[in-house]
Amino acid sequence: MLNNDRNNVESVARRQVLAGTGALAAGVALAGLGGLVSTAHATGRDMTAWPWPYRKLDPAATAEIAYNEWYRVFCGAAVINSVFSQLKEKVGEPYASFPSDAFVFLEGGQLGWGTICGSAAGANIVANLIIGPRISGTSEGHEISADIMQWYSETELPTYTPKKPKITARLPTTTSDSPLCHISVGRWMKAANKPLKSKERKDRCARVAASTAFRLVELLNQWKDGDYEATSDFSCAKENGITGQYNCMDCHGENVPQPPMPKT
Amino acid sequence: MLNNDRNNVESVARRQVLAGTGALAAGVALAGLGGLVSTAHATGRDMTAWPWPYRKLDPAATAEIAYNEWYRVFCGAAVINSVFSQLKEKVGEPYASFPSDAFVFLEGGQLGWGTICGSAAGANIVANLIIGPRISGTSEGHEISADIMQWYSETELPTYTPKKPKITARLPTTTSDSPLCHISVGRWMKAANKPLKSKERKDRCARVAASTAFRLVELLNQWKDGDYEATSDFSCAKENGITGQYNCMDCHGENVPQPPMPKT
Numbered sequence: 001m002l003n004n005d006r007n008n009v010e011s012v013a014r015r016q017v018l019a020g021t022g023a024l025a026a027g028v029a030l031a032g033l034g035g036l037v038s039t040a041h042a043t044g045r046d047m048t049a050w051p052w053p054y055r056k057l058d059p060a061a062t063a064e065i066a067y068n069e070w071y072r073v074f075c076g077a078a079v080i081n082s083v084f085s086q087l088k089e090k091v092g093e094p095y096a097s098f099p100s101d102a103f104v105f106l107e108g109g110q111l112g113w114g115t116i117c118g119s120a121a122g123a124n125i126v127a128n129l130i131i132g133p134r135i136s137g138t139s140e141g142h143e144i145s146a147d148i149m150q151w152y153s154e155t156e157l158p159t160y161t162p163k164k165p166k167i168t169a170r171l172p173t174t175t176s177d178s179p180l181c182h183i184s185v186g187r188w189m190k191a192a193n194k195p196l197k198s199k200e201r202k203d204r205c206a207r208v209a210a211s212t213a214f215r216l217v218e219l220l221n222q223w224k225d226g227d228y229e230a231t232s233d234f235s236c237a238k239e240n241g242i243t244g245q246y247n248c249m250d251c252h253g254e255n256v257p258q259p260p261m262p263k264t
Numbered sequence: 265m266l267n268n269d270r271n272n273v274e275s276v277a278r279r280q281v282l283a284g285t286g287a288l289a290a291g292v293a294l295a296g297l298g299g300l301v302s303t304a305h306a307t308g309r310d311m312t313a314w315p316w317p318y319r320k321l322d323p324a325a326t327a328e329i330a331y332n333e334w335y336r337v338f339c340g341a342a343v344i345n346s347v348f349s350q351l352k353e354k355v356g357e358p359y360a361s362f363p364s365d366a367f368v369f370l371e372g373g374q375l376g377w378g379t380i381c382g383s384a385a386g387a388n389i390v391a392n393l394i395i396g397p398r399i400s401g402t403s404e405g406h407e408i409s410a411d412i413m414q415w416y417s418e419t420e421l422p423t424y425t426p427k428k429p430k431i432t433a434r435l436p437t438t439t440s441d442s443p444l445c446h447i448s449v450g451r452w453m454k455a456a457n458k459p460l461k462s463k464e465r466k467d468r469c470a471r472v473a474a475s476t477a478f479r480l481v482e483l484l485n486q487w488k489d490g491d492y493e494a495t496s497d498f499s500c501a502k503e504n505g506i507t508g509q510y511n512c513m514d515c516h517g518e519n520v521p522q523p524p525m526p527k528t
Contacts, residue, residue: 047363099311104397114507115380133368182508195526244378244446251515
């Protein structure tokens with residue numbers, strides 16, 4: 001848990017060291033005068049000065065935007081736009097300039113290839129754009145994303161019911177045990193007995209985008225308040241010696257292969 | 265295949281219609297004078313005017329940058345930076361402002377969760393940022409990304425050998441049949457009998473980033489020349505009624521389930 005202002009000074013200064021520019025001395029001088037934070041924010045358009053200015057958002061209002069945006073730009077861009085469209089109004093730059101609509105391709109687990117759910121991918125993009133990558137000197141963008149991946153995998157989704165739903169019938173909820181679109185959508189389709197192109201499946205995915213945006217804003221608000229603590233306790237690389245989820249037996253059955261391990 | 269200049273005029277004009285702004289009349293007037301394209305590019309920092317200005321790059325030089333950047337920012341951000349760092353020099357904005365380093369989190373299939381390989385995810389981001397999303401009135405960013413997904417899955421990777429490799433031993437190449445990090449890395453680790461944290465596995469992934477950047481720039485150069493034609497012929501949704509790859513039996517074995525299908 002880091003104070004945001006201190007965190008900003010540290011991450012900007014560290015970035016300048018990493019980038020090998022000559023700006024460090026000036027940055028430190030400004031920081032000494034208490035001026036670096038406001039300077040970084042005042043320049044507005046500099047998208048590489050982290051963290052980006054953030055104001056707390058209402059999770060339900062954000063979810064409602066994501067739900068409706070799904071029908072325009074699908075899951076990934078809907079989550080990004082649900083946060084950035086509000087910050088564009090409340091803060092301005094760099095949100096006003098960021099090309100959120102470019103991320104329509106996150107749909108269907110990236111162009112229909114069923115990899116990471118676009119809602120989770122969009123949330124990861126938002127957290128890391130606002131807070132910065134772990135190489136910028138703060139780990140909280142990375143940690144919030146890991147929390148989103150685990151929350152997405154373990155939660156009965158969707159959790160959010162829109163105020164004016166396009167489908168009035170009650171939709172089932174399912175736990176995916178995975179952040180993959182193919183598995184998340186497939187488990188829900190099986191439970192609902194609805195095809196991919198049904199209006200029910202589409203509305204379920206719009207609600208998953210809304211649910212993910214809701215959770216993301218809860219975490220960002222905690223971070224803004226200095227109250228965020230990482231909860232994800234899973235590292236497949238550490239535990240199993242390979243990147244992955246914790247649903248090994250979903251695909252491997254009883255015969256989970258052992259990857260090559262370091263000689264001890 | 266569309267001429268880029270015509271495409272630019274069409275997509276900008278269509279975006280203004282979609283955005284519901286009053287700029288269409290002005291845009292059409294400028295287009296009538298042949299001025300819209302240069303105007304869109306002259307504003308420079310507008311990241312939502314597609315396509316972004318692009319100059320053809322050398323695939324091998326790009327691959328070399330991606331290889332070395334992997335050791336700083338890992339797969340996804342390495343691919344993004346390999347293209348954008350050159351266009352920042354050759355073109356300037358909006359590449360100079362884009363926060364490529366924020367995408368470090370694409371590492372390990374997003375934070376080690378083994379979903380989409382960061383190299384493919386980074387290439388998809390680049391193609392859609394430069395050319396624009398399919399809702400902007402052009403489908404070629406979407407199509408290049410689909411081509412990258414299929415190329416990645418079908419190709420013995422890595423294809424690119426760096427000029428000054430950090431590992432001099434010959435590394436095996438493997439075909440993943442999937443764009444997922446877990447499967448791509450796992451198949452290579454099995455073939456090489458090397459653990460995840462070995463210097464050989466790391467250098468293999470740096471070379472995969474380089475190989476993907478090479479292929480991406482080949483496709484972007486074709487697009488710039490007006491010679492690009494989509495080659496990906498795979499749609500899991502159309503063929504199987506669910507998002508996914510074409511490696512169904514990798515996980516499902518002989519018992520590939522039938523998803524709920526539309527009543528005919």
